[in-house]
Amino acid sequence: MDCLFCKIVEGKIPAKKIYEDDQVIAFEDINPQAPVHFLVIPKRHIASLIDLTEDDRELVGHMVFAAQKVAREQGCEKGFRTVFNCNEDGGQTVYHIHLHVLGKRQMTWPPG
Ligand code: AMP
Numbered sequence: 001m002d003c004l005f006c007k008i009v010e011g012k013i014p015a016k017k018i019y020e021d022d023q024v025i026a027f028e029d030i031n032p033q034a035p036v037h038f039l040v041i042p043k044r045h046i047a048s049l050i051d052l053t054e055d056d057r058e059l060v061g062h063m064v065f066a067a068q069k070v071a072r073e074q075g076c077e078k079g080f081r082t083v084f085n086c087n088e089d090g091g092q093t094v095y096h097i098h099l100h101v102l103g104k105r106q107m108t109w110p111p112g
Pocket residue numbers: 004013015027028029030031032084085091092093094095
């Protein structure tokens with residue numbers, strides 16, 4: 001399988017990794033949309049949010065808590081935006097599920 005983020009998990013493609021545990025990694029987005037912009041991904045390949053199953057409940061919670069921990073470490077005490085883009089209409093471009101975390105600027109709504 002030719003998956004960019006699986007290659008980052010395996011260390012075959014370099015990334016600025018800022019967190020790792022047994023289930024997830026977090027790394028800086030290569031094209032940041034805010035002063036803080038990192039992605040939390042599971043080490044196990046799941047293509048998109050729509051592909052999650054009941055068996056993934058704990059893993060998704062783990063991703064959210066990793067996002068919280070790293071956002072704190074990155075100084076986002078004033079708040080931050082979390083985003084899962086899902087499939088085409090959601091604007092997903094990399095089909096390995098990832099949670100965007102953006103911070104250190106004022107976010108606006110609605111998103112583009
Ligand atoms: P999405 O559009 O939600 O699928 O987001 C994919 C994100 O991955 C984008 O914000 C890209 O900038 C980011 N991205 C793509 N390639 C890399 C890479 N090699 N390292 C870090 N981030 C990447």
